[in-house]
Amino acid sequence: MPHSKITGLGFYVPETVVTNADLAAQMDTSDEWIIERTGIRERRFFKEGVDTVSNMGARAARIAMERAGKKPEDIDMVVFATLSPDYHFPGCGVLVQRELGLRHIPCFDVRQQCAGFIYALSLADQYIKTGFAKTILVIGAEIQSNVMEISDRGRNMAVIFGDGAGAVLLEAHEETGKGILSTHIHADGTHAEELFVEHVGSKLKKRVTHEMIDDGSLLPHMNGKMVFINAVKYFPEVIREALKANNLKEADIDLLIPHQANARITQAVQKEFNMPDEKVVSNIHKYGNTTAASIPIALTEAWEAGRVKEGDLVCIAAFGSGFVWASALIRW
Numbered sequence: 328m329p330h331s332k333i334t335g336l337g338f339y340v341p342e343t344v345v346t347n348a349d350l351a352a353q354m355d356t357s358d359e360w361i362i363e364r365t366g367i368r369e370r371r372f373f374k375e376g377v378d379t380v381s382n383m384g385a386r387a388a389r390i391a392m393e394r395a396g397k398k399p400e401d402i403d404m405v406v407f408a409t410l411s412p413d414y415h416f417p418g419c420g421v422l423v424q425r426e427l428g429l430r431h432i433p434c435f436d437v438r439q440q441c442a443g444f445i446y447a448l449s450l451a452d453q454y455i456k457t458g459f460a461k462t463i464l465v466i467g468a469e470i471q472s473n474v475m476e477i478s479d480r481g482r483n484m485a486v487i488f489g490d491g492a493g494a495v496l497l498e499a500h501e502e503t504g505k506g507i508l509s510t511h512i513h514a515d516g517t518h519a520e521e522l523f524v525e526h527v528g529s530k531l532k533k534r535v536t537h538e539m540i541d542d543g544s545l546l547p548h549m550n551g552k553m554v555f556i557n558a559v560k561y562f563p564e565v566i567r568e569a570l571k572a573n574n575l576k577e578a579d580i581d582l583l584i585p586h587q588a589n590a591r592i593t594q595a596v597q598k599e600f601n602m603p604d605e606k607v608v609s610n611i612h613k614y615g616n617t618t619a620a621s622i623p624i625a626l627t628e629a630w631e632a633g634r635v636k637e638g639d640l641v642c643i644a645a646f647g648s649g650f651v652w653a654s655a656l657i658r659w
């Protein structure tokens with residue numbers, strides 16, 4: 328049976344850097360509050376007319392393809408993870424296909440929020456294992472800066488999220504014990520409304536009203552404490568599940584790349600596994616929480632910095648709105 332292996336990776340973040348001080352000038356918050364509660368110092372905000380979720384994803388994908396030595400005609404499938412597509416429909420997968428000039432291959436979106444990239448990777452991995460596809464682009468990209476309100480009313484979420492994109496190129500190979508060892512994906516919809524955007528959805532006869540704009544119900548809602556409690560429970564659980572499935576131990580992990588939700592969540596997971604700083608990737612101070620993009624951005628940065636070496640055991644894990652959570656073990 329073929330296995331899948333990451334052979335190229337890339338990321339793109341918008342140019343505009345927004346510091347905590349920039350936000351504090353527009354809402355009742357402070358650099359100290361944001362750093363203490365989230366670890367974030369700055370994030371990137373997209374530029375209208377320059378950056379879109381699909382074109383940021385395509386830029387990251389181009390880098391991944393170049394690094395893997397692949398041309399547009401080599402790609403068999405696109406799996407695009409995002410909660411913030413350019414259009415309500417169609418999804419970003421087909422827009423990337425157009426942008427990169429890919430063949431008439433299957434291209435689709437995955438909407439699994441912060442666990443979106445691992446869900447997308449898991450799907451792509453299954454298609455490779457069954458022989459359906461040999462070369463798949465897996466992309467995670469988000470624009471969040473325009474769904475939040477940069478105001479006192481929106482401050483609990485506006486300080487956390489940022490924009491960006493990351494991508495990997497997944498290829499079929501026959502070497503056993505290398506590449507994606509396993510993926511683990513879970514969901515519990517009972518808490519769907521603890522982190523969600525209610526409108527503009529399809530539940531109501533009038534999808535959008537002036538009242539929704541005025542009363543703030545178009546903004547995302549997050550029960551921060553509930554998210555925190557569940558994240559620190561499910562991150563370790565799903566990492567242990569991956570280790571057990573592969574007969575590996577906690578100490579075997581060379582590099583842990585958690586979804587960059589919040590530095591305090593990452594620290595809690597790190598403490599749970601008693602891991603030194605050099606084994607845990609954290610770049611949230613630079614980009615904030617970029618949801619489906621955070622893992623491919625962090626993975627690419629770690630790889631570029633020489634922190635991911637041949638033979639290393641890399642663990643990626645995520646938790647997010649849904650609730651959904653996931654992990655994957657990769658032997659590099």
Ligand SMILES: CC(C)(COP(=O)(O)OP(=O)(O)OC[C@H]1O[C@@H](n2cnc3c(N)ncnc32)[C@H](O)[C@@H]1OP(=O)(O)O)[C@@H](O)C(=O)NCCC(=O)NCCS
Nearest residue numbers: 355356360364441482483486551552554555588589646647
């Ligand atoms: C969001 C989070 C940082 C809030 O921290 P917290 O200690 O739980 O803070 P609370 O929500 O209890 O709010 C404490 C106070 O700070 C205020 N506050 C909220 N956002 C603020 C901000 N940006 N700046 C300053 N004060 C803020 C609240 O209004 C509240 O004030 P009050 O006590 O007068 O009511 C925290 O809950 C968290 O990290 N949750 C996980 C969020 C996350 O990771 N989401 C991504 C998931 S993928």
